[in-house]
Amino acid sequence: MLYNNTILQDIRLFFPYNSSIIHFLLCLNVILAKQHTKDYNNRKGFTKLISYIKGKIMIKKWWHDKVAYQIYPKSFLDTNGDGIGDLRGIISKLDYLKKLGIDIIWLSPIYKSPFVDQGYDISDYRKIYKDYGTMEDYETLLAEAHKRGIKILMDLVVNHTSDEHSWFVESRKSKDNPYRDYYIWRNPVNGKEPNNWGGVFGGSAWEYDAQTDMYYLHLFSKKQPDLNWENDKVRREVYDMMKFWCEKGIDGFRMDVISMISKDQSYPDGEMNGGLYGDFGPYCVHGPRIHEFLQEMNREVLSRYDVMTVGETSGVTIEEAQKYAGEDRNELNMVFQFEHVEDQGSDHGKWTTEKYDFQEFKKVMIKWQEELAGKAWNSLFLGNHDQPRSVSRFGNDNPAYRETSAKMLATCLHMMQGTPYVYQGEELGMTNAYFTELKDYRDIESIQYFHEYTEAGIYTPEYMMKCLMLRGRDNARTPMQWEDSHQAGFTEGTPWIRVNSNYKEINAKQQLSDPNSIFRYYQKLIRLRKEKPVIVYGVFEALYRDHDQIFAYTRTLEGEKLLTVCNFSEHVAKMEIPEEFQKNAECLITNLGRKDFGKKVVLKPYEAFVLYKNL
Secondary structure, rough: OOOOHHHHHHHHHOOOOOOOHHHHHHHHHHHHHHHHHHOOOOOOHHHHHHHHHHHHHHOOOOOOOOOEEEEEEEOOOOOOOOOOOOOHHHHOOOOHHHHHHHOEEEEEEOOEOOOOOOOOOOOEEEEEEOOOOOHHHHHHHHHHHHHOEEEEEEEEEOOOOOOOHHHHHEEEOOOOOOOOHEEEEOOOOOOOOOOOOOOOOOOOOEEOOOOEEEEEEOOOOOOEEEOOOOOOOHHHHHHHHHHHHOOOOOOOEEEEHHHHOOOOOOOOOOOOOOOOOOOOOHHHHHOOOOHHHHHHHHHHHEHHHHHHEEEEEOOOOOHHHHHHOOOOOOOOOEEOOOOHHOOOOOOOOOOOOOOOOOHHHHHHHHHHHHOOOOOEOOEEOOOOOOOOOOOHHOOOOOOOHHHHHHHHHHHHHOOOOOEEEEEEOOHHOOOOOOOHHHOOOHHHHHHHHHHHHOOOOOOOHHHHHHHHHHOOOHHOOOOOOOOHHHHHHHHOOOOOOOOOOOOOOOOOOHHOOOOOOOOHHHHHHHHHHHHOOOHHEEEEEEEOOOOOOOEEEEEEEEEEEEEEEOOOOOOEEEEOOOOOHOOEEEEEEEOOOOOOOOEEEEEOOOOOEEEEOOO
């Protein structure tokens, strides 16, 4: 069969990864052409047909069936005894990650930095942080990862820089400095801050600079001044820097607080909401030019390379997520939404000792599965460097249930539609550290809020310490637990932050030797995603929506169907297996070895299983 070259180019442009769709459309094109037109160059009707089908079919991309693994380099593995993880440590553990089965490594920032906010305050985007190694080490890491079929995502932090970045050093020198407008400077109002905004880490979002008698904006630490994205020169600098890393062969970017780069230029006061400062959210998150900026970034950089992008977009709605990551938006590939890890009903955000609301959690997870389907790609996660350990928060880290609940959480997440992200140590069931003294904490957010809230009388020191134990970011940042030896095998020196005291019970060496370990369970989940297209592309349907213990759902793709069942409680739970799974269904995975899948089932505490059926 002969195909017109112009039509063929159109189809390949729209459907580059799916040969069966291409073949179908080519055949359809020939039929339509013979019946309705002799002019192949008149493509208006065919383009409409392409657009219609594209809206109904999920176009396959290389990251769809992949699993990502986040590495927090400072806490991963130290190879030179200084107590700080390094790039050589990551290189030495690539075979471990290959054995786990992951496909993508997301590296938290490795750039030159004063490390006020653990590397998210960058002083030079084109240099490597000295304690992590050298550019040569990074290039070795990239090459060795690629040899093993593992891709590398860099952490792109471009809402702000360090105040030690050369741009800011110049910017603060004078009002007419060429770099002045690289940052956001405003005059005092009545001798005080330009508005009432509070920073993410506490205190005002504005810092006074006596040298020019003006304030600069910092939505995070005062050591992290916000870049002025309204300035075309700033955007060009960022795009050039991105190209620098793309040319080195990286495979994509995770974009830090990318939804904050566009600000309302009137800078109005924010609602106080019972706090000490005004809320900047309505004026800085999903701002007026955010999509214009990201489309420009895509046009200037991302579209020129075969890279994957995921944006950190706190507070994003389903509608906004479609704008950021819709197939036809030319912005990002996917976003991190945080609705399932945000605290409902707390007057002081994350700082609470209240246990999460399972019903609300389930409702949110179902919403994102159902409402984003066919419109944009989901990112799946329960933990990262900014969150408490997932088994401590959503499962049960009591030794009696830790292993079972860790496997249950992994089952629930990895059978959903989207790209799963495993945070380092999650595959071992690492828990919160529960530090009881402020001297053991290193996180700027935890330390600043402890002082701010206790000094303002909002919380007692005792209650605030309980909040840090449960919600502090350092829970996720304790050293990776490799062995049951001194310092968990992380370092031969003194670690930059204390090792979790349970490392003798929870470590990689022990789990690699145990066929029933959490690590081995993750291995199997990751392998199943590669073997069963229904896990990647199947239609999601929730069951037992109002049940206060059970999270269950099906995935359906052509002649395949999955049933995932998870008990999120420490009590037994009763349920009925859907009729179609009561006979001749295969159990793909189970965390408690269940063999009986009859009509009525009594789930044990934190039990999970997945059934598979050819229809």
